[in-house]
Amino acid sequence: MSKSFQYISVLTIAGSDSGGGAGIQADLKTFSALGCYGTSAITSVTVQNTLGVTAIHHIPANIVNGQVKAVLEDIKPSAIKIGIVQSSDQVLAIVRVLKDYPHIPVILDPVMVSTSGFHLIDQDTIVSLQQELFPLTSLVTPNIDEAEILADMKINTIDDMKKAASRIILSGCKAILVKGGHLNGPDLFDVFLDENGVENIFRSIAVKTLNTHGTGCTLSAAIAAFVALGHDMPLAIEKAKGFVQQAIIAGQHVKTGEGKGPLNHFFDAQNLIRKELKDVPLNLD
Template sequence: MMNKKAYSYPSVLTIAGFDGSGGAGIQGDIKTISALGCYATSVLTALPVQNTCGVRSIYPIPAHIVEAQLQAVLDDIFPDAIKIGMVHSADVVEVIVNTLQQYPEVPVVFDPVMVSTSGHRLLEDSTVEMIVKKLFPLATVITPNLDEAAVLTGMLIHTVDDMQAAGKKIMELGTRSVLLKGGHLDATQLTSLYFTSDGGGQEYSFEKIDTPNTRGTGCALSSAIASYIAMGRSLPDAVALAQQYVHKAILNGKDVQTGKGNGPLNHFFDPQKQIINT
C-alpha cells in the first residue's frame, strides 16, 4: 500500500474553453490558480481557435466527453472550489448542471463568457436561456462584464448608475450573488459592483491602467475568486482579494508585448508557494 502523507493542496477545478495563446481560458485559469498557490485541475468544454488578435472559429467538445472528463477529475482530485468559464452548448450546460447538482457543498464561481473581446456573440440565445435557468442557481457568484450584462438584461450600460440597475436585474434571474465588472466603462476610474441576495453589496474602484494587455482578465478574476475560496476565505474577502490580484497583474504586465493584439496580464507578478493543508 502506498504511504500517503497527511497533507493536501487547496484544489480548484476550472471548467472552461481553450486558448492557444495562453492568456485566457483554461490556460489563463491554470496560471492564476497556480500563481496563488493552489492546485489546478481542468475540464475542457470547447476548442476556440484564437490568438491575441481574436477568435477565428470554435469547435465544441461533445457533451459526453465533457461528462467523462468531469467524472474522472471528481473521482480522483475533489475540488475545494470550481470555476466555470466558456460553456458553448446547451448539451454541455446540461451535463455540468447534472454533475454539479450532486455536489452542492462545493462553491461555484461562474464567469458567463458570452461575448468575445472583439464583440462577437459566442453563444446562441437558447444556450443563454439554459444557462440562466439551470446554471445560475448553482453558482455561488457570477462575474459578468458589461457586454455580458447587456445580453442578460437587454440594457445598454454606460454608467455606474446603469450598472446598479443591471446588477439588480441580474440578481432577479436567480443567482446568489453577482460581481458586475466595470472594466469596459469609458472612465478613468473603473468601478465594479458586488450584489448579494440579502440586498447588501460593495463597490470597488481602481484607477484605469493604459494598456492593451487585458486579455484574460475575466478568466483570471473568476479563477482568483475560486482560489481564495479554496484557501478558506469568505466570499466577500475572496471577491475583494481577487480584484486586487487582477489589478496588480494588469499593472505589472502593461508594458510587455506578447503577440500582435491584446496581450495577457502578468499572472506571475508575485507567485506564491504551493499552499499545504495539514
C-alpha cells in the first residue's frame, strides 16, 4: 500500500473580490504559489473590479460560522488569515469557533476602507474586532489608514507608526505590523511590535506601478502561509514581504482592466514551492 501525505493547509476568512485581485481570490492564489492548500470561509461578496468597489453583500453570520467550523473540524489548517469581517455578528460567530482552536496562529488584516474610498465596515464592527477578535490573533496587519482608525491618531512619519503600534497592541493582540505603503517616499517602511516590546522595522523599495490591488491581502496571506510552513513570525513577515515585492515587480507592466491591476502571484511558483517544501515534513503515514 502506498504512503499518503497531508497538505499543509491554510484557511482564509475573507470577502470575495469579483475582479479577482484581492480578498479570497488573492489569498488562495498566494497559498497555492507558496505550496499550501487553500481553504476559505466567505464573509462578503463584493461588486468590484479594478476601478473600485460599488456594492457589498453580507453573508449571514451563521453561514460564516459554519464555513469556518467545517474547515477546522475536517481539514485542520496550520494557520488562519482573516480579512474583511462585515458585522459584529460575524465577528462573534468567528470568535465562537476560534476559541476552540487556540493553538492555530491567526493573522488578521483589518480591512476597513477600500483603496477607492468605499467604507466597508461600520464603527460597531471595528469595536467588536478590537474587543473580541484582536485577543485571539497572533498578528494584526493594518495599513496607515486602518492604523489611524484603530489608534485614533494621524500618521505621517515612522515615529507616528511606532506610536500607533504601541496604542493598538493594547487591544490585546500578540503582535502588530503597521504597513507604511501609504506614506509618500521612495522607500517603504513597515513597523513590527510584539507584546514583549520587541520592535522591528522592515524596509522595501517602492515599485512605480498602478498594479498594487490586493497587496495587503497578499501580504497577510503570505505571512499566514509562511507561518504554516514553520517559520517564526519575524521571518514569516520578511519572507512574505519579499514575495509581495517580487509579485508586484512581475506584474507591474501587465494591463488588467482600466484601473489598479493585480499582482502576479505566480511569478515563480514552482521554484518557490520546491524551495519552501524542501525541508518541510509532509506528515507521511
